[in-house]
Amino acid sequence: MSGPARLCRTCGVKPVIRKTLRYCHDCAPGGPLVPPPCRKCGSNDDYYSAGLCSCCHQYAPQPVTSCLDCHAWGVKRIRGWLCHACIGWREEYPNIGVCKACKNSTYVGRYQCCRLCWRTASDVRESNRGQRPYKRLDIVGANKGGQQLFFADMIRKVRWLSIPAAPVPRYPPRKERIWPGYKQLGLFDEQPFSWERLHGFPEPRRTALGETLDQAVKDRGARHGWSKNTTMRTRTAMRVLLADKTDTVPFICATEVEALLGHGLHVSPTLAVLGEIGILDDDRIPAIETWFETHIEGLPATMTQELRMWFDVLRKGSTTPPRSKPRSEVTIRLRIRWALPTLESWARAGHTSLREISREDVIAALPPSGNPRATLGAALRSIFGVLKAHQVIFINPTARVGIGAIERREPLPADIAVVREALDAVDPVCAVLAALVAFHGLSSAQIRALELIDVRDGRLYLEDRTVLLAQPVSVRIAAYLDERHRRWPRTTNPHLFVNHRTTTSNACVGSRWFTIKVGVAVKVLRDDRILDETHATRGDVRRLCDLFGIGINAAGRYAATLDHPDLAELD
Numbered sequence: 288m289s290g291p292a293r294l295c296r297t298c299g300v301k302p303v304i305r306k307t308l309r310y311c312h313d314c315a316p317g318g319p320l321v322p323p324p325c326r327k328c329g330s331n332d333d334y335y336s337a338g339l340c341s342c343c344h345q346y347a348p349q350p351v352t353s354c355l356d357c358h359a360w361g362v363k364r365i366r367g368w369l370c371h372a373c374i375g376w377r378e379e380y381p382n383i384g385v386c387k388a389c390k391n392s393t394y395v396g397r398y399q400c401c402r403l404c405w406r407t408a409s410d411v412r413e414s415n416r417g418q419r420p421y422k423r424l425d426i427v428g429a430n431k432g433g434q435q436l437f438f439a440d441m442i443r444k445v446r447w448l449s450i451p452a453a454p455v456p457r458y459p460p461r462k463e464r465i466w467p468g469y470k471q472l473g474l475f476d477e478q479p480f481s482w483e484r485l486h487g488f489p490e491p492r493r494t495a496l497g498e499t500l501d502q503a504v505k506d507r508g509a510r511h512g513w514s515k516n517t518t519m520r521t522r523t524a525m526r527v528l529l530a531d532k533t534d535t536v537p538f539i540c541a542t543e544v545e546a547l548l549g550h551g552l553h554v555s556p557t558l559a560v561l562g563e564i565g566i567l568d569d570d571r572i573p574a575i576e577t578w579f580e581t582h583i584e585g586l587p588a589t590m591t592q593e594l595r596m597w598f599d600v601l602r603k604g605s606t607t608p609p610r611s612k613p614r615s616e617v618t619i620r621l622r623i624r625w626a627l628p629t630l631e632s633w634a635r636a637g638h639t640s641l642r643e644i645s646r647e648d649v650i651a652a653l654p655p656s657g658n659p660r661a662t663l664g665a666a667l668r669s670i671f672g673v674l675k676a677h678q679v680i681f682i683n684p685t686a687r688v689g690i691g692a693i694e695r696r697e698p699l700p701a702d703i704a705v706v707r708e709a710l711d712a713v714d715p716v717c718a719v720l721a722a723l724v725a726f727h728g729l730s731s732a733q734i735r736a737l738e739l740i741d742v743r744d745g746r747l748y749l750e751d752r753t754v755l756l757a758q759p760v761s762v763r764i765a766a767y768l769d770e771r772h773r774r775w776p777r778t779t780n781p782h783l784f785v786n787h788r789t790t791t792s793n794a795c796v797g798s799r800w801f802t803i804k805v806g807v808a809v810k811v812l813r814d815d816r817i818l819d820e821t822h823a824t825r826g827d828v829r830r831l832c833d834l835f836g837i838g839i840n841a842a843g844r845y846a847a848t849l850d851h852p853d854l855a856e857l858d
Contacts, residue, residue, distance in 0.1 A: 291346040292336035302336040354439055356393060357403040361439035376402045388430040400426045407434045500525045503560050512777030512789055517553055521560065526553040538568045545571070556791050575602070575616050582623055583585035586630060587639040593629075593680075594641075597673045609676045626666035641674060646684045656691065664690025697848055699809070701815035709805050709812075710759075715770045716784070717804050719763040724809055728756045728816040728835045731809040735795045737783040751836050821845040 292302035293309065301311035312320040312334070322334035327343040334340055341347040342364060349363040356373040365373065377394050384395040388404040395401060398400045400408075408429035456463050501522055508518040524547050528539055539561055548554050561567035579598055583591050601622075604613040604788035633644060649667060654660040668685040672699075675683040723729045733749060740745060742764060747754040756764070771785065778790040786796055801809050817835055826846035831837060 359437050388426050397600040398426050404430050497529050514777045520553045521556045524557045538566050541569045541571045586634050589640040597670050599675050622666040625662045642680045645682050649684045658694055660692045661693045698814040698818050701811050715767040720805050721765040722760045722763045724812040726760050727754050728813050738781045817845050
């Protein structure tokens with residue numbers, strides 16, 4: 288019989304005796320009949336069809352049972368009722384003998400024991416690896432108290448390859464990666480990482496993994512110009528993390544790495560190395576989620592649940608109708624700040640859900656005019672619009688409610704005293720940052736993206752234009768480069784501006800770094816420079832666009848200030 292057997296027309300459970308007789312042995316006319324023994328194995332139990340039992344028939348359902356050698360649960364007939372480990376064990380040790388621990392006649396290895404007894408003794412020795420003196424493999428003693436069975440094919444030996452020397456190595460290369468690309472979830476919660484659990488920094492339980500991570504730290508430190516102190520502290524952090532790891536799959540959580548911050552060890556370089564190798568499990572909670580939960584903490588439970596749904600849609604987007612793209616964190620934070628006072632006032636008034644808010648409540652909460660009305664209206668329209676689209680509320684109370692547009696503020700000149708103080712600062716970083724904006728009107732994004740090769744031949748090469756550097760700017764850049772080389776002589780960061788956080792990587796400085804160093808926002812100095820050029824050229828829009836890389840609408844906004852009475856002194 289080729290293919291799966293047909294089922295009995297009477298019971299519909301057991302297979303038929305043969306094709307011509309559409310009944311099983313129990314339902315056959317004149318039955319029940321006694322099935323014949325299996326013509327392959329001679330078994331009288333569990334007859335299937337065509338003279339074969341369910342174990343021997345090719346198309347019979349494969350029951351799940353225990354491994355013949357190690358009794359691990361989860362094997363099928365397709366591999367001869369053996370797990371993968373026992374198949375390899377039989378290939379390596381083909382001789383049958385008597386195990387000295389369990390006294391069973393089976394395939395024995397070099398310790399004259401079966402695989403189950405060897406596995407039990409190995410687990411006992413691994414649990415005592417940190418002790419001294421190092422214990423040898425005790426087959427008989429480890430199996431006296433019984434044996435721990437396990438599921439089949441769940442224990443995998445993680446092999447670590449040696450890393451060839453290369454300018455930019457990968458650990459290990461993708462073609463030779465041995466560890467799996469997933470993480471085995473634990474049945475019980477592990478004991479959280481604790482510094483007190485590491486008594487005197489025991490040796491890592493995975494020697495090969497420790498050697499690989501140590502070599503990865505050295506290679507990354509050589510590529511990025513780490514100091515000896517940074518390399519030493521990062522290697523120590525790797526040793527501490529491995530000493531507390533007991534998982535089969537070598538993933539390391541980012542929260543475990545951050546726990547080392549209070550003990551003088553470097554966190555950012557450690558995370559960078561683990562991420563480069565591919566064994567970092569970033570389980571950190573994003574800062575925006577913590578910030579959001581903190582701000583809506585005092586609201587009613589139903590209203591809080593509705594706001595969480597709106598927050599998830601804005602942050603992650605929606606792939607199902609109605610579809611939407613994720614919004615930036617800045618947009619989410621602004622809308623929460625604009626709408627939170629109104630939401631708190633509704634909660635104090637007795638409203639427990641946004642379903643209770645009516646059109647009259649929204650109109651009463653909106654300011655009469657100006658930017659406060661526009662910002663609050665935009666935030667409420669976003670919240671109610673998303674909830675209505677996803678059928679959380681029945682009606683949108685902000686529909687057809689006029690909120691106006693956000694009023695554009697006219698650019699104003701900066702305080703000359705503040706600009707001069709920044710240009711004449713003792714700190715070379717502050718002086719060169721202020722000079723780049725005050726003389727050439729660079730934006731914050733352009734300053735952060737500048738690289739060392741962008742400043743050459745007395746010019747500044749940007750993406751969309753080339754700027755001829757003024758003499759005061761060139762002098763300050765030269766002074767800053769001397770200071771940069773003195774403080775971080777080994778760094779390989781290609782960016783022009785670096786700080787203590789970015790010298791060990793290729794990342795650029797943060798967005799708030801300029802304001803922290805200079806004390807004035809980039810926009811203030813940039814508006815002052817563009818405004819001065821506007822009055823010097825009598826509103827030449829084309830020249831403003833070419834000189835500062837802005838659009839026609841932005842240039843027209845500056846040109847509109849020519850006839851302003853308060854700015855007449857600039858002419």
